[in-house]
Amino acid sequence: MQPTIFFLSRCFSPIYNHRSDEYGGLAINRARILVEILKVIRKQMPELHISIKINFHDYMAGGVTPQDAQIACKALVEHGIDYIEISANGTSQTGINPMQNEAYFLDFALELKKAVNIPVILVGGHPSMENMTAILNKTPVEYFSLSRPLIREPDLPKRWQAGDLRPSTCISCNNCYGAPGKRCAYER
DSSP states (O other): OOOOOOOOOOHOOOOOOOOOOOSSSHHHHHHHHHHHHHHHHHHHHHOOOOOEEEEOOOSSSSSOOOOHHHHHHHHHHHOOOOOOEOOOOOOSOOOOOOTTTTOOOOOHHHHHHHOOSSSSEEESSSOHHHHHHHHHSSSOEEEOOOOOHHHOOOOOHHHHHOOOOOOOOOOOOGGGGGGGGGOOOTTO
């Protein structure tokens, strides 16, 4: 039996969630399952660090909007979430070029950061240490999450830490998502 992929994300999206009870309709109702799960975990393990990755936009008519996501995130903050990583529905953007079109969810992160008083994690298009440093120095974003650059170069943080600050060699083709084991399709 195949597990349902992105179950909680789909519960929150009005594209998939057509319920008419307390778990459907308004964004706060669609977020109810997220809040209830958080409350149970928090009650059972009060010291556990809990974070969530949440879609800020479905990029489809009738889908999750940034306003929906903010409503859900505020409710999660109220019930003790520690960090929020913002994302969006669909595959990562292709053709990311260092210092040109990086950090494609930055606007969403900045919008959320105005609404919550906990750390916001920014994912999406981070091939260069230079751009991440600029964001850290110029915005209230505190953390980054990397995916494709680390699939391409698992030792990238070590390389940067050693002083080699060249951007990741990831070409943002998204072929890793379809490769066996989510490996870079163009490994050296």
